[in-house]
Amino acid sequence: MAKKKRPTLQDVANIVGVTKMTISRYLRDPAKVSADMQTKIAEAVEELGYIPNRAPELLSNAKSHAIGILVPSLTNQVFAEVIRGIEAVTEKAGYQTMLAHYGYSDELEEERIRFLLSYHIDGLILSESQHTPRTLKMIETAGIPVIEMMDVVSPAIEQSVGMDNFAASYQMVSKMIKHGYKNIVYLGARLDVRTQLRQQGYEKAMQENGLLCKSMMTETSSSFSLGATLLKQTLVKYPDTDGVFCTNDDLAVGAIHECQRQNIKIPQQMAIAGFHGHDIGISMVPRLATVVTPREKIGRVSAQQLIARIDGQEIDQKVIDLGFEIRCGDSI
Amino acid sequence: MAKKKRPTLQDVANIVGVTKMTISRYLRDPAKVSADMQTKIAEAVEELGYIPNRAPELLSNAKSHAIGILVPSLTNQVFAEVIRGIEAVTEKAGYQTMLAHYGYSDELEEERIRFLLSYHIDGLILSESQHTPRTLKMIETAGIPVIEMMDVVSPAIEQSVGMDNFAASYQMVSKMIKHGYKNIVYLGARLDVRTQLRQQGYEKAMQENGLLCKSMMTETSSSFSLGATLLKQTLVKYPDTDGVFCTNDDLAVGAIHECQRQNIKIPQQMAIAGFHGHDIGISMVPRLATVVTPREKIGRVSAQQLIARIDGQEIDQKVIDLGFEIRCGDSI
DNA sequence: ACCTGTTATGTTACACGTAACATTTAATGG
């Protein structure tokens, strides 16, 4: 069972009886070779099971038609939807995507970016606006367009596409206050930049109304049961709590579960609001109040902008704000 | 703003005043060059922001220390956890992962595999045991080890790691029947192989007990609200339904939501069971009856087996069954 | 038959890091 080397263009060429250049042309555009040559080459390629080799085109400085996508987490549903948006665009434009994640760690992000760049990707979509100095240097050196998604903070690199997390949570909490809730607590997990922005929006709304800011936070990564736990802890520490604003839907749903366990009536005794507008918020009873974020659109627009810039277009808008929507549901 | 070519080893070498070979040695193992050379090279590398280039090592038939992971879907939480398991192992072993997904389409799977193979990955982890003929040919040609995850069907390629979906659903449905439920309906979405195996397990259990098999199925991809919809439709079509077995937790949770909306008491009037054992099933009220699948372990073991085989070990077990656990919760 | 222009194929050189071997420099022992 000797390990055969995998076939090269030359191997295909030998079968057909031409030079590998002809095979190369056929693979890039079949119409470039004569009709009977097309069938002969097709057969040989099929017979050998030829697999293209990207190495040479990486050696030359040709475009790779691959772009890198870097998300902090795959367990977070948000990014699955953003990725879907990105790929809806890249698929049509003939770009392949290389996906990586880094568990909210700057150092891991750097490592992943180095990995992706080592494959000469044509562009890069990041999910944060905070990077190590080395990351910034690498990206500058690579000289490829970069997009930072998710928030509309002024981009650390070139261009950002997202929504205003601060404004969104400010509006949501203001609405809760308008509904008459006074002792609203902020529930947060996984303290990334966006979580912090949302907390600041919460604080602004509370302070504007002369209310006290309280929070229940953890570094643990978000989950439904964590939401339940945080609510339980909140009720112990702040017994007069009449509302919680959660940094995402998962926590909010878990909080609702805990209220149901403790027979706390929503929204009469307790208001609960989340962030993102995932499907479960619509499915559940009561329907969850939440900020609906344009996740798929963020992906689509990011990919469009990136590809436009790969094609040489200048940046027309450094910051693209795709907005959000407040959905009241039945939980506030 | 002339586009600078990105720096090569030669550029680093020119700064330091040595040949690129010395730089290459340093990058692979700093101890291989003299002490003062180490600092000089480190500075130059930092200054240029040198990014490694994988092309040459792809050209030579060297190992790439990258493996490919192919999952049908990223929105499906199951795979996020499997991937976490895989990467826990690959990270330690010094392998990079290239992740791709294909939306349950054989053709897209083929395309993704071609893409991954074109980067000379050292091994491949797939999530299905059904592939196009061309896919099989390519994999054979590539001559790299392949693992098929998720179920314990006899592997289409070489080795499979997973659990017995058929037995699991058979046991769960049997348990529901033992609890006294008779008119149990199977709720399914996204008709992939594992969904079908689960349905067959359901049917076996029902038939063994002389009960009638009924199902409510759709090709739409799974979601919480789809679970609610399916339950609603089930109650219209089969009004005497007293239990539903769902192909996954999402559908089951949605079904519970719908029961809550319609004031159907769980488990007194309706039994509901899911599949996988996701966090939400523990968080929610009532706690969901479900089959707990070893998702992360499937990932870990798959990666271990793959790496062992990349290192030349022979296959010791063609099929590795990692078992499952029935968790009753409060919903049956 | 001859020229023109088009189409199809061939030739050459190149991109970049590394294995294998060659050479230089430094270090140790007598």
Place this chain on the structure above:
DNA sequence: CCATTAAATGTTACGTGTAACATAACAGGT
């Protein structure tokens, strides 16, 4: 201080597809 060995660096060749240019084949018009 020379001989021998070890350490550090240099040299050469290689792998694979493609751009750019070169050549061959062929059609159509006169």
